[in-house]
Amino acid sequence: MERQTLQRAREAFFSGRARPLEFRVQQLHALQKMLTEKENEISTALKQDLNRSQYDTPLLELIGIENEIKLAVEKLSDWAAPRSVEKNLLTLSDEVYIQPEPLGLVLIIGAWNYPWALTLLPLVGAIAAGNAAVVKPSELSECSSLLLRALLPRYLDKDLYPVVTGGAAETQELLKQKFDHIFYTGSSSVGKLVMEAAARHLTPVTLELGGKSPCYIDKNCDITTACRRITWGKLTNCGQTCIAPDYVLCESVVQSRVLEEIKKSIKEFYTDNPKVSDDYGRIVSQRHFKRLMGLMEGSTVAFGGDVDESQLYIGPTVLEGVTSESRVMKEEIFGPLLPIITVDGVEEAIQFINDREKPLVLYVFSYDKKLIKRMLAETSSGALLANDCLVHFIDSALPFGGVGHSGMGRYRGRHSFDLLSNLRSCLIKQLHLERVNSMRYPPHNSRRLGWARFFLLTQISLRRLGYVLAMLAALSAFLVQKYLRQD
Amino acid sequence: MSREQQAVARARKAFETGRSKPLEYRIHQLQNLQRLFSERQKEISDAINKDLKRSEVGMQMFETLGLEGEIALTIKKLKEWAAPRPVEKNLMTLSDTVYVWPEPLGVVLIIGAWNYPWAVTVQPLIGAIAAGNAAVVKPSEVCVHTAKVMEELLPVYIDKELYPVVCGGVPETQELLRQRFDHIFYTGNSTVGKLIMEAAAKHLTPVTLELGGKSPCYIDKNCDLSIACRRVAWGKFTNCGQTCIAPDYVLCEPSIQDRVIEEVKKSIKDFYTDNPKTCPDYGRIINQRHFKRIMGLLEDSAVTVGGENDESNCYIAPTVLRDVKPEAKVMQEEIFGPLLPIVPISGLDEAIKFINKGEKPLALYVFSSDDKVINRLRDQTSSGGFLANDCLVHFSVSSLPFGGVGNSGMGCYHGRFSFDQLSHLRGCLIKQLKMEGVNKMRYPPHTPKKLGWARFFILKTFNLGWVGRMLLLAVLAVVGAVVLQKYLQ
Numbered sequence: 001m002e003r004q005t006l007q008r009a010r011e012a013f014f015s016g017r018a019r020p021l022e023f024r025v026q027q028l029h030a031l032q033k034m035l036t037e038k039e040n041e042i043s044t045a046l047k048q049d050l051n052r053s054q055y056d057t058p059l060l061e062l063i064g065i066e067n068e069i070k071l072a073v074e075k076l077s078d079w080a081a082p083r084s085v086e087k088n089l090l091t092l093s094d095e096v097y098i099q100p101e102p103l104g105l106v107l108i109i110g111a112w113n114y115p116w117a118l119t120l121l122p123l124v125g126a127i128a129a130g131n132a133a134v135v136k137p138s139e140l141s142e143c144s145s146l147l148l149r150a151l152l153p154r155y156l157d158k159d160l161y162p163v164v165t166g167g168a169a170e171t172q173e174l175l176k177q178k179f180d181h182i183f184y185t186g187s188s189s190v191g192k193l194v195m196e197a198a199a200r201h202l203t204p205v206t207l208e209l210g211g212k213s214p215c216y217i218d219k220n221c222d223i224t225t226a227c228r229r230i231t232w233g234k235l236t237n238c239g240q241t242c243i244a245p246d247y248v249l250c251e252s253v254v255q256s257r258v259l260e261e262i263k264k265s266i267k268e269f270y271t272d273n274p275k276v277s278d279d280y281g282r283i284v285s286q287r288h289f290k291r292l293m294g295l296m297e298g299s300t301v302a303f304g305g306d307v308d309e310s311q312l313y314i315g316p317t318v319l320e321g322v323t324s325e326s327r328v329m330k331e332e333i334f335g336p337l338l339p340i341i342t343v344d345g346v347e348e349a350i351q352f353i354n355d356r357e358k359p360l361v362l363y364v365f366s367y368d369k370k371l372i373k374r375m376l377a378e379t380s381s382g383a384l385l386a387n388d389c390l391v392h393f394i395d396s397a398l399p400f401g402g403v404g405h406s407g408m409g410r411y412r413g414r415h416s417f418d419l420l421s422n423l424r425s426c427l428i429k430q431l432h433l434e435r436v437n438s439m440r441y442p443p444h445n446s447r448r449l450g451w452a453r454f455f456l457l458t459q460i461s462l463r464r465l466g467y468v469l470a471m472l473a474a475l476s477a478f479l480v481q482k483y484l485r486q487d
Numbered sequence: 488m489s490r491e492q493q494a495v496a497r498a499r500k501a502f503e504t505g506r507s508k509p510l511e512y513r514i515h516q517l518q519n520l521q522r523l524f525s526e527r528q529k530e531i532s533d534a535i536n537k538d539l540k541r542s543e544v545g546m547q548m549f550e551t552l553g554l555e556g557e558i559a560l561t562i563k564k565l566k567e568w569a570a571p572r573p574v575e576k577n578l579m580t581l582s583d584t585v586y587v588w589p590e591p592l593g594v595v596l597i598i599g600a601w602n603y604p605w606a607v608t609v610q611p612l613i614g615a616i617a618a619g620n621a622a623v624v625k626p627s628e629v630c631v632h633t634a635k636v637m638e639e640l641l642p643v644y645i646d647k648e649l650y651p652v653v654c655g656g657v658p659e660t661q662e663l664l665r666q667r668f669d670h671i672f673y674t675g676n677s678t679v680g681k682l683i684m685e686a687a688a689k690h691l692t693p694v695t696l697e698l699g700g701k702s703p704c705y706i707d708k709n710c711d712l713s714i715a716c717r718r719v720a721w722g723k724f725t726n727c728g729q730t731c732i733a734p735d736y737v738l739c740e741p742s743i744q745d746r747v748i749e750e751v752k753k754s755i756k757d758f759y760t761d762n763p764k765t766c767p768d769y770g771r772i773i774n775q776r777h778f779k780r781i782m783g784l785l786e787d788s789a790v791t792v793g794g795e796n797d798e799s800n801c802y803i804a805p806t807v808l809r810d811v812k813p814e815a816k817v818m819q820e821e822i823f824g825p826l827l828p829i830v831p832i833s834g835l836d837e838a839i840k841f842i843n844k845g846e847k848p849l850a851l852y853v854f855s856s857d858d859k860v861i862n863r864l865r866d867q868t869s870s871g872g873f874l875a876n877d878c879l880v881h882f883s884v885s886s887l888p889f890g891g892v893g894n895s896g897m898g899c900y901h902g903r904f905s906f907d908q909l910s911h912l913r914g915c916l917i918k919q920l921k922m923e924g925v926n927k928m929r930y931p932p933h934t935p936k937k938l939g940w941a942r943f944f945i946l947k948t949f950n951l952g953w954v955g956r957m958l959l960l961a962v963l964a965v966v967g968a969v970v971l972q973k974y975l976q
Contacts, residue, residue: 053931053933055933055934055937055938056933058942059929059933059938063941063942063945063946064945066946067945067946070946085886085887086886087884087886088884088885088886090883090884096884096886096887098887098888099873101869103892104893180893188691191691192688192691193688195684195687195688195691196685196688196689199681199682199684199685199687199688200681200685202677202681202684202696202893202894202896202897204897204898207691209691221920222920222921225920225921225923226920228923228930229926232929232930268930269930269931269932270931271932277931277932278932278933279931279932279933280931365920367920369917376588376913376915380590380593380911380913381913382913382914383913383914383916384588384914384915385915385916385918386916386918387918387919387920388918388926391579391916391918392914392916394579394945395574395577395579395580395585395916397575397576397577397585398574398585398587398914398916399587399914403592403911403913404593404669404691408691408693409693410912410914422871422892423888424869424870424871424872424873424892425871425872425873425881425884425888425889426865426872426873427872427873427874427875427877427880427884427887428861428874428875428876429874429875429876429877429880431710431714431715431854431856431876432711432714434714437718437877440548440721441717441721441757442545442766442768442769443758443760443766443767444545444548444768445544446544448544449544449547449552452548452552456552456556456883457555457556
């Protein structure tokens with residue numbers, strides 16, 4: 001069944017209809033229409049999948065997609081246009097540019113934690129770049145997955161952008177087929193399998209993975225604001241965010257204050273009883289619920305720890321007495337547990353962070369610019385965000401992606417377009433000036449080599465040359481004019 | 488620990504000392520590399536001559552000249568490339584510092600190829616050094632003499648812990664591939680490319696694969712055939728056809744086939760004399776295995792020029808095949824040798840169809856005086872690079888990214904692209920711990936009013952660059968008005 005779907009998508013791509021910019025813009029508008037018209041249905045599906053509040057749906061998913069669509073529609077003719085590059089002496093009279101073109105058939109494997117954003121944001125890039133795309137939403141967010149399968153073909157070209165649902169078996173079947181790019185969001189272990197499958201067809205991959213994103217709180221900062229932002233970053237979507245602050249590092253002198261402020265923020269956001277707050281989410285499945293319960297073993301619950309398996313509810317929980325050996329430090333938490341680990345200062349924090357895999361994001365809270373710079377210079381991560389959490393994802397000018405075990409490739413905004421395009425180098429020469437070429441033809445001799453050396457190694461900044469020429473032109477125009485007036 | 492494990496471990500330890508990070512250090516290493524080429528031309532030349540029978544001038548022109556240019560460009564531009572790159576702000580980040588911060592990846596593995604051993608092994612190394620990485624260099628064992636010279640010379644000039652050279656064949660490469668790297672840069676064929684990517688997947692290591700394929704060359708009847716064929720002949724027979732971007736085969740209309748053959752024959756004589764075997768500028772096939780492979784490709788096609796060969800010498804003359812059928816043996820794999828098949832097609836439409844039936848090539852060539860033909864071919868096909876009216880030379884334009892697509896590869900390099908490919912471009916957003924009022928709209932408990940504000944701030948992005956430009960224009964207009972007014976008085 002999948003093979004037929006893929007065949008149809010490929011044929012639709014080869015028909016050429018995804019190529020004209022007008023078509024791509026029209027499809028993007030249609031996607032926006034779907035999100036606007038069906039917001040309620042989407043909200044309902046998300047409530048069933050993750051107990052997402054009706055405000056979190058637009059806030060965390062739809063506004064982001066709307067923004068991305070808006071940007072793509074506005075900038076598409078800019079992004080898709082040939083991009084001139086700097087010429088050299090040998091190409092002075094030639095056309096030299098990079099021509100973005102579609103790759104072909106893209107596979108997008110979405111995740112369950114932000115099922116709409118993480119599936120549709122790459123789709124926006126795929127459509128903008130002129131590709132066909134097979135969309136495979138995560139089966140864990142089942143209601144959203146089924147809704148997407150029902151809705152997308154009603155609004156978008158159903159041959160070019162088919163939705164394929166299913167679990168591991170269906171995904172494995174899909175991965176046996178050939179694609180021109182695979183965009184996967186999920187865990188590192190599955191990421192390896194995706195890349196391995198892609199290797200058989202030499203398919204390039206983008207892997208948006210995860211890891212343990214550290215959060216260092218310097219004693220020299222506004223602890224109240226810092227903790228509020230961290231609490232928000234952690235507990236949004238019940239901690240099920242790839243860029244959630246996974247654990248906190250701070251000096252023992254501020255530890256109790258940090259705990260206090262976090263407690264305060266939890267209460268502010270979710271009341272004394274988060275279980276009944278509309279805005280507090282649930283764990284996506286039994287399996288993840290049990291996994292998270294297991295992670296708490298061996299650590300001290302400083303706050304929270306209340307659970308209800310029937311509801312897949314785990315209350316906002318802060319853990320103390322956590323060391324690098326604790327269970328909760330052995331894997332990405334992806335849940336509402338916030339370990340606080342004490343360190344002796346920024347040096348130990350950096351050591352701690354560098355002893356682990358490169359995370360998707362590194363958070364640091366401090367007034368001290370030098371400290372922030374030090375963190376930046378002495379660690380590595382997909383991104384670094386100082387004094388807030390999560391919000392770098394909203395800025396589509398910043399490339400979003402991981403490094404090392406947290407992923408490869410980057411997207412958002414123009415980066416999505418470039419990622420899912422073939423940026424083809426083009427050099428259009430003329431069939432003249434053959435004399436210049438004679439230096440490269442055999443029979444080779446040192447004199448010809450000398451000329452080749454001159455032409456290849458002389459670097460002139462043509463831009464600067466252009467300015468100089470322009471200035472000379474202006475000056476001569478002025479002088480000529482003066483001279484004419486004097487007559 | 489195996490020798491390969493040790494080399495990688497040492498490189499990682501050296502990287503972790505941080506000494507490859509300062510720009511001065513990287514430039515110093517690049518300058519040393521430059522000295523290697525200016526001081527050791529003779530050893531490099533002799534080895535290349537033994538491996539590929541390339542003349543000294545030919546060696547410089549096709550290997551070290553390009554590298555010298557690349558090193559000079561890199562040293563000149565490194566400060567710019569390595570500096571934080573500001574990005575466009577939006578309403579939410581107006582008062583923040585937002586930029587992309589290039590940083591080293593760590594330990595890069597560079598697996599070189601044998602056809603231009605210095606060029607394709609050292610060019611990625613330049614990028615790796617420039618980006619502040621350590622790099623394990625694995626030259627191809629097929630170019631036996633050059634690999635040995637690389638192993639001897641590189642440690643003399645550049646940091647031998649940060650940039651170790653590991654020689655060996657398949658087992659040594661497999662051992663290397665079991666180790667963990669932060670990037671693998673491979674130049675070679677698609678079959679091995681798949682194995683490399685599979686091995687890289689186990690560590691989630693990103694890869695750059697510079698592969699190959701059959702690069703088509705369409706010769707339009709509407710063009711200066713004499714010049715076109717000279718450029719095609721040069722592109723084909725340089726290095727005895729052993730170039731990843733050599734024009735693999737020619738497509739043209741039957742009406743010009745004879746003329747094409749004539750002109751190519753003329754060019755061969757101009758370049759390599761009547762007896763290319765004795766010409767110092769004509770190369771040899773790298774080894775017996777490839778010799779046999781290429782000879783096998785001739786089986787079911789008609790040789791119209793050349794065809795002479797000498798197995799003891801690994802010599803195959805510049806050879807043109809005419810009226811080649813799509814099913815012919817020579818059309819089933821990348822030739823990588825001095826055989827130029829001419830496949831007659833009825834016109835541009837058929838040429839495009841023919842090209843699109845195959846895998847996406849590394850390069851696509853078209854010779855025509857008609858812009859429309861060129862544009863059509865470009866728009867209706869795909870390839871890594873597209874070059875009209877010449878061969879190979881897009882490789883030396885460092886402002887153009889060089890790389891493949893589909894079966895011809897992934898990733899790209901040259902110039903700044905090498906630096907970016909082997910860096911991690913880290914997104915950085917430095918906010919302040921104030922203006923918390925603005926953030927209230929995102930915190931629970933959620934309300935429609937808060938949501939309205941969030942919507943406003945996120946969606947009302949405007950281009951600050953545009954605003955700045957408008958302001959500048961306004962100021963200039965005012966100044967202009969004042970000046971004009973004074974002048975009119």
